[in-house]
Amino acid sequence: MLPFDVSGPMPSPAHSHTMQKNLSSDDHSNPTTLLDVARAAGVSASTVSRIMNGTARVADDKRKAVLAAIEKMHFAPNQMARSLKKGSTMTIGIVVQDISSPFFDETLRGVDDALKGTGYTSVIVSGHWNADEESDRIRLLLARKVDGIILLTGRISDETVLKFANQRPIVATGRALRTSNAIGFKVDNEHGAYLATRHLLDLGHRRIVFIKGPDSSSDANERLAGYHRAMAEADVPVDPQLVVQGDFHEPSGQAAITALLERDVPFTAVFAANDLSAYGARLALYRKDRHVPDDVSLVGFDDLPGSSYTAPPMTTVRQPLYDLGKAATNALLSLMGREAFDEGVAPVELIVRETTRAVE
Template structure:
């Protein structure tokens, strides 16, 4: 059977269809310069119409790039990281870059080993989604490839880091409960060696202090940032028989576990106990009842990480700013009677 298929489209064909120069098409594909939106849209439309597939190997050889970005997460199964990765994936669309995702499992040595693995595969940059490595270790890796780090504030030519204000978020959550008339406010904390958890504990304490409410260590129970840990922490708090009317959970997953425990005990939320989480995961709008929580712009964080990385790769000035946290009031909190 004869092959009557048309030859594959070339970069010149795309340029002619879009009404731009081949150099403009190349810049858009490589992300090496800013291009007007109308030109970018025309080029992307031409690429789709012509089913154009750039020769990635040739581009890599020409520019000394593999067009891959390493992404280090801590728990691939976590809905927290899943939402950030959604933003990363959408941020990479149309850039010509692909991601290589590995997990550090909240272990500094494993994080470093995974980064060395990514470097051996010649990725063009590394995005760290939180982690436990020291600043010095990360800056050492940044000497080899650009690094974007969520969870720490960094500003160098080779590395940029941005962090959410965990203490402010916790303060907003506890202040909301105080304004609803609660004074016996429990806290389901995260691990003591987790930076985010400790900052949120500090925000909890600050809100109590500002309201002249004594801090009671008996009202703090430690979990592991996961649903099962939230259930067990709530169990310990309940068994301690120290009275409380509200609970601030270190994250939404912990709040989910706490909610299940309260349900099993016949304790109504929010009629008997108010509950606040932290993260605003997609599922928090659909819990029963919908969860009051602190919103982290997780999807935007993923997109910002990609934009910052492409800027570092191209030697541009990078700001890497993200929206602030905010309180989202739903149906798990009510005025204390």
């Protein structure tokens, strides 16, 4: 993740020798300097430096002029020299759990956008939903002298997070933390699950399957609690057969619904603890010739980008994944000495699409 695009067209041979000297970073005898960029943009060298470090507050036209000059002139500052001078590597570490998951992809997109113009780049590692591996990956990032760490959910304890935060600032999602060196962002999973279950109950459904997430996940347990709260509030007994195990991945959702259908367990709706499980459940229903929503209503949790493009588009609980990534990054920059950040993150909300309908 780079603060600006260093790719771009090389100057044409028709340009003068002087222009080639200024615009080509491949000319090692006369490399483009920060002063060259400043002259091209019509600003001072210190302004260019502060814009690249993300510390300048200047008019948009000046900022755009500087970034355009950087791109056009293929200017690549000596990052090692800057790091030695500042005592900083200008690098942050990001720990995800599954690099291939669209859940983390959306959050990382928010991180990437928040880093633009700051001068920081990132190193991304995966913990694979394993506490020991997460700890190893964080130690690896610390050994690489990253300036701070963003931990996207995970299995390590809050106590472990705070111990690592004694060495570098850490911002973690899925946790309620607030110390001088650690900040946590947590969405209201219980309320989101309550909204989803309440929606199905309001449509007249009473036999509602809940596909759980892994028992070791606090998010999964909170969503199960929201399901139970809504059912109890509506005075609808929960059939234990309808609460089935999943692991937040598509195959587990497919297996859970296939098993219920093969055992002829009656139900009219499915609420999956995340969208990926719901995708698997949808496939199981399709293969057993159960139509969504005519035969079975379906609700997910997350509102991944693909959920609005399923056939039919899926009702789900929206997590502000992109906004969460931006907020986590801004919080980390704040912990590392930047200006204060806006702590607000949009609440979860139910997005009703076309996979739910009233019981006839």
